[in-house]
Amino acid sequence: MSKFSRAIRDHAVPLALIAPSILVILVVVLLPLMFSFYTSFTNYRLIRPDTLWDWIGLRNYQRLLADWDFWVAFGRTILFLTVALNLELLFGLGLALLVNKITWGQRTLRTIMMFPMMFSPILVGFQFKYVFNDTIGLVNNALQSLGLTEFAIPFLVDRWLAFFSISFAEIWMSTSIFAILILAGLFAMPKDPIEAARVDGCSNWQVFRHITLPFLMPFIFIAMTIRSLDVARAYDVVDVMTGGGPAQRTELLWTLIARTAYDDARMGRANAMAYASILLSIFFTWYFFRKLMDARKHLGAF
Amino acid sequence: MAEVKLTNVVKRYGSVEVVHGIDLEIAHNEFVVLVGPSGCGKSTTLRMIAGLEEISDGEIKIGETVVNNLPPRKRNISMVFQNYALYPHMTVSENLGFSLKIAGKSGAEISAAVANAAEILGLGDLLERTPAELSGGQRQRVAMGRAIVRHPDVFLFDEPLSNLDAKLRTQMRVEIKKLHQKIKTTIVYVTHDQVEAMTLADRIVIMKDGHIVQVGTPLDVFERPVDTFVAAFIGSPPMNLINGHIEADHVVFSDGNRLPVPPDFTGKLADGRQVVFGFRADVLMPKGHTLAESGVVTDLDLKIDFAEPLGSESILLSTLGGKEIQARMHNPRPVNEGEVLTCELHLEKCHIFDASSTKNLRE
Ligand SMILES: Nc1ncnc2c1ncn2[C@@H]1O[C@H](COP(=O)(O)OP(=O)(O)O)[C@@H](O)[C@H]1O
Ligand SMILES: [Mg+2]
Numbered sequence: 058m059s060k061f062s063r064a065i066r067d068h069a070v071p072l073a074l075i076a077p078s079i080l081v082i083l084v085v086v087l088l089p090l091m092f093s094f095y096t097s098f099t100n101y102r103l104i105r106p107d108t109l110w111d112w113i114g115l116r117n118y119q120r121l122l123a124d125w126d127f128w129v130a131f132g133r134t135i136l137f138l139t140v141a142l143n144l145e146l147l148f149g150l151g152l153a154l155l156v157n158k159i160t161w162g163q164r165t166l167r168t169i170m171m172f173p174m175m176f177s178p179i180l181v182g183f184q185f186k187y188v189f190n191d192t193i194g195l196v197n198n199a200l201q202s203l204g205l206t207e208f209a210i211p212f213l214v215d216r217w218l219a220f221f222s223i224s225f226a227e228i229w230m231s232t233s234i235f236a237i238l239i240l241a242g243l244f245a246m247p248k249d250p251i252e253a254a255r256v257d258g259c260s261n262w263q264v265f266r267h268i269t270l271p272f273l274m275p276f277i278f279i280a281m282t283i284r285s286l287d288v289a290r291a292y293d294v295v296d297v298m299t300g301g302g303p304a305q306r307t308e309l310l311w312t313l314i315a316r317t318a319y320d321d322a323r324m325g326r327a328n329a330m331a332y333a334s335i336l337l338s339i340f341f342t343w344y345f346f347r348k349l350m351d352a353r354k355h356l357g358a359f
Numbered sequence: 360m361a362e363v364k365l366t367n368v369v370k371r372y373g374s375v376e377v378v379h380g381i382d383l384e385i386a387h388n389e390f391v392v393l394v395g396p397s398g399c400g401k402s403t404t405l406r407m408i409a410g411l412e413e414i415s416d417g418e419i420k421i422g423e424t425v426v427n428n429l430p431p432r433k434r435n436i437s438m439v440f441q442n443y444a445l446y447p448h449m450t451v452s453e454n455l456g457f458s459l460k461i462a463g464k465s466g467a468e469i470s471a472a473v474a475n476a477a478e479i480l481g482l483g484d485l486l487e488r489t490p491a492e493l494s495g496g497q498r499q500r501v502a503m504g505r506a507i508v509r510h511p512d513v514f515l516f517d518e519p520l521s522n523l524d525a526k527l528r529t530q531m532r533v534e535i536k537k538l539h540q541k542i543k544t545t546i547v548y549v550t551h552d553q554v555e556a557m558t559l560a561d562r563i564v565i566m567k568d569g570h571i572v573q574v575g576t577p578l579d580v581f582e583r584p585v586d587t588f589v590a591a592f593i594g595s596p597p598m599n600l601i602n603g604h605i606e607a608d609h610v611v612f613s614d615g616n617r618l619p620v621p622p623d624f625t626g627k628l629a630d631g632r633q634v635v636f637g638f639r640a641d642v643l644m645p646k647g648h649t650l651a652e653s654g655v656v657t658d659l660d661l662k663i664d665f666a667e668p669l670g671s672e673s674i675l676l677s678t679l680g681g682k683e684i685q686a687r688m689h690n691p692r693p694v695n696e697g698e699v700l701t702c703e704l705h706l707e708k709c710h711i712f713d714a715s716s717t718k719n720l721r722e
Contacts, residue, residue, distance in 0.1 A: 249444030252411050256515075257458035257505070258432040267457070271448040 093328045101325035103318070108325075117329035126305065127330060130313040134337065137220070137309060138288045141227045142281060148228065149235025149280070150273075156236070157243045171237065173230050182297025185226040189213050189298075216306045219299055223307055226294050231287070235280045242276035243269075271352070278349035285341035289334070310334040361422045361435075361512030361545050362387050363408060369416035370403050370569075378403050379569045380417065390539050390546045394556035395566035396592070401549040404566070405515050408547060409438050421512060437506035438515040441522065443498045445490040451501050452477070452486040458509045476504040479541065480534075496527045503535075507542060516548040520555065532558060553593050557581070565589050582708075587717040590637050590710065598637050601680040602714060605632045610711070612636075612680025621706045622655050624720070633714035640674060642705040643686040650689055655706040661686065666694040675700070 065072065097118070100111040121127055156166050173181070188195045189212035200206045212222045246269065254268045292311040295301065301312035314334070318327035363385040370378035378400045385391045393401045406412040408419060410431035419426050426434050437458075446454050455476055456469040464472075477483050480500045490498055499519065506514055519535075520528045536559055539546055550556055556563050557577045565573045565580060565588075573585045584590035590598040603610040605628045609617045618636065620628060628634070643659070644650070661677040666688070673691035677684055686702055694700070711720045 247442075247444075249440050249442050250446050252431075253438070253440060253444040253446070253505075254457070255411065255431040256409055256436060256438045257509075258461045260430075260432065263461060267461075268446060 094332065096325045097328035097332055099325045101323075101328075103322040103324050113325075117326050118333070120326070121329055121333055126308070127313065127333075129305075130308045130310050131334065131337070133220075133308065134289065134291070134310045134334070137224065137227075137291065138285060138341070140224050141231075141288050142284055144224070144228050145232045145235050145284065146277060146281070148232045150239055150277075152232065152236040153239035153243055156240060167237075167240070170233050172233075174233050176230070178230065178293040179297055181226055181230045182294040185222065185229070185294070186213070186298045189222045189225075213299055214303055219303075219307045223295050223298055226298060227288065227291065230294065231284060234284060235277070238276045238280040239273055242273045246272050274352035275349055278345050278352055282342055282345040282349065285345060286338055289338045289341060310337070362420075363513055363545060363547065364420040365404075365408070365417065366420075367417040368404070368407060368414055368419060370400070370407060370412060371415040376415075377569050378407075381569075381571055383564060383571065383574070385545060385547060388543045388545055390548065390559060390561045391564060392548045392550060392556040392560035392562075393564045393566055394550055394553055394592075395572075397551050399566045400569040401551070401566055402517055405438075405517055405547060405549050408513070409436055409515050410434050435512045436515055437509055437511040437513075439502045439506050439517065439519045441518040443490075443502040443522075445498055445501055445505075447490050450487050450489055451482060451493070451504075454490070454501055455482075455486075455504050455508050458505070462509075472508045476508045479507065479538070480504045495523055496531070499523060499527075499531060503538070507538070510542075510544075512545065514544055514546045514548075516546065518550055519548075521550070521552070528555075535559060554595065557593070563593075565592065583719070583721070584637075584710070585719050587635055587637065587712050590712070590719075594639060596640050596674060596685045598639050598710075599643070599679075599682070599684040600635050600637045600712070601682045601684065602633070602635055603680055605630055605634060610634060610636045614680055616659075616679060618659070618704065618709075619657055619706060620711060621709045623707070624711055628711070628720075634720070635712040635714055635717070636680075637710040637712055638704065638708065640685040640687045642708040643684070643702050645675070645686065645688050645700040645702050648688045648690055648692075649703055652705065654708075656703045657706055659702050659704050660699055661702050662697060662699050663694050665696055666691070668693075 096109065098112060098114060100108050100113050100116075102108045152170065156163060156170065159166060176184075187193065189197075191197055191209040191211050191214065194212065196212065197206075197209045200210065210218065212218045250268050250272075251264055254264045259267065290311055291309055292315065295307060295309055296312055296315070299307040301308040301316065305313075310330070311334070314327050314330045317323050317330060363383075365381050365383040367380045367382060368378060369376065369380050381404060383391075393404060395401055403412060407414050408421075410426065410429060410433075414427050421434055421436070446457060449457065452473050455473045459469045459472055473486070477486060480503055482497075482500055482504055485493065485497060485501070490501070493501065499522075502519065516535075520531050523531060532555060535548075539559075548555075548559060560577055562574060563577055563580050564571055567588055573580055573589050575583070580589060580593050584593060584598070587600055591600060601610075601612055603612040603617075605611075605620070606617070607630065608620050608625050608628070610620060611617045646658075659679075661675075661679070661684075664676045664678065664683075667674040667676070668691055671689075671691075673688040673694065675686040675688055675694065677686065688694070712718060713720055
């Protein structure tokens with residue numbers, strides 16, 4: 058009997074027990090992954106199934122390198138990510154510090170703080186689409202009836218205003234993730250080093266800067282990791298609010314990829330884009346995770 | 360130069376008062392130890408001096424300044440915390456230099472001060488480590504180093520040794536004492552351990568339930584406790600305290616045993632008065648095992664329940680007036696359980712406390 062078959066016989070029961078989950082992973086994850094990866098090397102178009110066998114090598118990827126629209130969307134996604142993450146951090150930190158100060162009604166506030174997370178992103182998209190709409194929108198109506206502006210402001214049409222609008226929606230929806238993780242950090246934070254720092258001569262700001270913030274960094278990086286993955290695949294809110302338009306002014310990677318795949322039916326090309334953009338996600342995850350590990354290293358004694 | 364002066368200092372948490380109007384004057388360069396059972400308000404008092412707790416009433420002065428409303432950073436104090444409270448994300452040398460960095464000192468000045476503190480406390484090899492990489496004793500040393508780099512007016516210690524094992528605690532106790540001799544500064548030190556208090560203090564402040572019970576030198580509080588609480592709290596083994604009543608210049612115990620009152624009380628106590636008779640194990644010694652001491656001595660036959668040999672002496676346990684009492688046997692010999700020994704009691708060193716007020720009647 059060979060070594061291999063003996064190993065199988067010896068571990069028959071455990072193998073039999075994990076076999077179903079391995080099977081599920083194979084079917085649900087690995088096969089589609091391999092299939093989509095394969096199609097990124099073909100001229101596969103959804104409306105012509107036979108093109109699945111049309112092997113074109115690296116041509117999709119080569120074309121991508123020269124595809125201006127793709128790189129603009131790529132850059133805009135990075136900008137979107139930077140703006141959203143930084144502002145969410147800032148607001149989340151402020152919110153957490155505030156809630157942490159409040160002693161009365163804190164539980165209720167904490168619950169209220171989580172409301173935006175309870176809505177489906179699609180609904181958040183619709184909500185803000187109507188908030189920012191230039192004819193019937195809430196903001197425009199309010200501004201005009203207050204006499205602050207004569208004309209309707211094209212929130213969802215102008216290049217930068219539209220970018221502002223989708224950022225606003227994204228930030229509104231997800232600031233609470235930062236707030237809650239940072240609040241958890243504040244709850245876990247020991248009082249002693251803070252008091253030591255106050256005795257050592259720190260003002261409140263210096264205590265925050267030198268003691269509190271370093272302690273919160275791991276929590277912030279956890280939020281950053283989660284949110285960078287989230288924002289890098291942003292689609293629903295944007296698609297509902299602007300659909301990447303008008304004239305691709307708010308096009309992000311995934312609105313572009315979805316359009317290429319389903320509207321233009323160029324599945325092979327879209328998959329190539331998708332694989333290129335996954336690199337972005339991997340980069341951010343890796344980056345924040347490394348930061349997290351660095352920040353955590355010394356916190357053993359807290 | 361910094362005296363610390365507390366005048367009628369009160370601390371309330373909501374409606375609960377935990378420190379009830381404390382008066383205390385601490386001289387420049389004095390080593391004062393606040394001691395008392397857990398929960399008596401020592402830490403609260405210390406933290407009010409530090410500025411970490413607000414004062415509900417009264418006044419605290421450091422030097423000539425009333426500090427009631429000054430934040431900690433404006434009081435020029437250093438504090439060593441029970442759990443060390445090191446900055447976990449900084450190396451030892453950053454921990455030591457942090458207060459100087461905040462004070463805006465130059466890099467050269469900081470390194471010199473850090474090197475000096477590291478030298479005094481033997482931290483030289485540890486400067487690049489983080490707190491997580493240190494043992495308890497080393498963390499303790501860093502916490503002390505952080506306090507001394509700055510030349511504060513007052514050092515505050517809150518049970519700095521209570522997280523160390525017994526051996527290390529004794530060792531660090533000596534080091535703290537040496538440190539005080541080296542860098543003369545006012546020190547306020549909190550502990551619940553009376554041995555620490557006795558060995559370290561210039562003056563001991565004994566607290567109970569938010570009040571100061573007695574203030575005095577270690578010998579003062581040992582030899583002249585103001586009440587039964589101090590008598591039982593200070594000294595090891597604790598003072599023997601036996602309830603009884605006065606009958607013709609004798610204290611009569613519940614078991615019928617009677618002892619003469621100390622000579623200075625003769626004729627001063629009314630018959631029938633309820634009292635507590637107190638004496639330390641040191642003044643009750645079996646005949647032939649005493650220290651050569653003159654004075655008024657009375658004999659007492661005691662049935663020994665058992666003996667605890669400590670080597671150079673033994674502690675004998677017996678019963679008197681229904682209470683377990685302890686005696687000290689010098690040049691010990693083996694003692695059998697139930698053996699009856701005649702002991703000498705040095706009467707001038709005995710105390711009489713009032714049974715209801717618990718006050719020492721000699722005061
Ligand atoms: N933040 C607080 N809120 C309410 N009560 C407190 C607080 N801190 C301390 N106390 C109470 O004050 C009393 C004195 O505490 P403390 O000064 O810490 O005692 P210790 O002598 O053991 O250091 C205790 O009864 C404690 O329960
Ligand atoms: Mg305490």
